[in-house]
Amino acid sequence: MQSPAPHRARKRFGQNFLNDQGIIRGIVRAISPLADQRLLEIGPGQGAITASILDTDCQLDVIEIDRDLVQILEDKFSGRDNFQIHQGDALKFDIGALAGAEKLRVVGNLPYNISTPLIFHLLSAHSCISDMHFMLQKEVVERLAAGPGSKTYGRLSIMAQYYCAIESLFDVPPEAFSPQPKVQSAIVRLTPYTELPYPANDVKLLQRVVRDAFNQRRKTLRNTLKGLISSEGLEALGLDPGIRPENVSLESYVAIANAVGDAQENNIAE
Incomplete structure (x- = not known):
């Protein structure tokens, strides 16, 4: 029986698949999932990070827009009791409905073409989220973490920092992906505040x-x-x-x- 053809990364979905095992281990260490936690992975791709997260015995939901990748992920992980897949657009996904009474931890290698609107979508659900770990274009991470006086400081910096503490963790070179992106990437942690430091009336x-x-x-x-x-x-x-x-x-x-x-x-x- 002939094995299925390998999945080709699709530009329209901004797909670049992480395949560097050292980087994958570093990301999972930074997240440190625990067995009693519920995580949501956005854009799991072919499951590079997914497998390592599942091995920690936490409950993992994943959302993937590409139907072909959904099939690949189901073939790999559907036998795992702690795995649940959702096929759809993360920009339209109801985070609050998934979280229920417990807060989610959110992780993802976010497609560069939708990273900013997706972050704003997640910030709108900040009360349902305990923390977020993302792989992003390094330029976006710099904008998230920028302070006043910086050329990268702007709307994204202010609204992300209104809701969250921001930590830039480490850089990821293009060679860690297939196909290689033309930009540097970085891992960032966003931790929503329990109490906002500067609450706005509106x-x-x-x-x-x-x-x-x-x-x-x-x-x-x-x-x-x-x-x-x-x-x-x-x-x-x-x-x-x-x-x-x-x-x-x-x-x-x-x-x-x-x-x-x-x-x-x-x-x-x-």
Whole structure:
């Protein structure tokens, strides 16, 4: 009987399969799954990390969009009691429904073409997640971990750090994958806060403030936020209206959003 043809990585799904055993062991050590935990793996591919996680006897759910890979994964792991596969799009997956009463640990080699929207999707379910370990394009990890004053600091940095502590763990070279990507990769850990360090009164308003600020990041805060808050309002918060958005801290963005929200409430009351 002829063996099935090997799976070809599909560009439309951003597939690059990890095959370096040393890197795989390093990732699983960083995650350190325990037998009484439930993990969700996004984009398991051909199961390189999946197998090592299952060996820890934790409960592992995986979500995979590629039907051909779903079949490969079922053939490899369907006999394992602690394995459950979901065929579908991770961007539309209901994390909360899967988590139930217990928090999930999320892991994944995220496709570079959807990594940012997928991270925002997961952040929206932060209360259901205990931690996240991702393989990402190194540039995205740098953006996640960036602080004020950095050229990579922006909307993703602020909203990820609003919800999570961020740790860049280690780099992964292109040679660890097949096919080799044209970019460097890195492993990052995101740990959602039990209590937010700088809680916003209205998270959607905070998101709007940050989005407006960075839509034209080369302009001053006075100009990017002129539709929301005046120069006098910024000065009242101890901020220089002439600084650029990349030099404003998360704490200050929350303060701006809260001030905008208070002003809007006062206008409605009047």
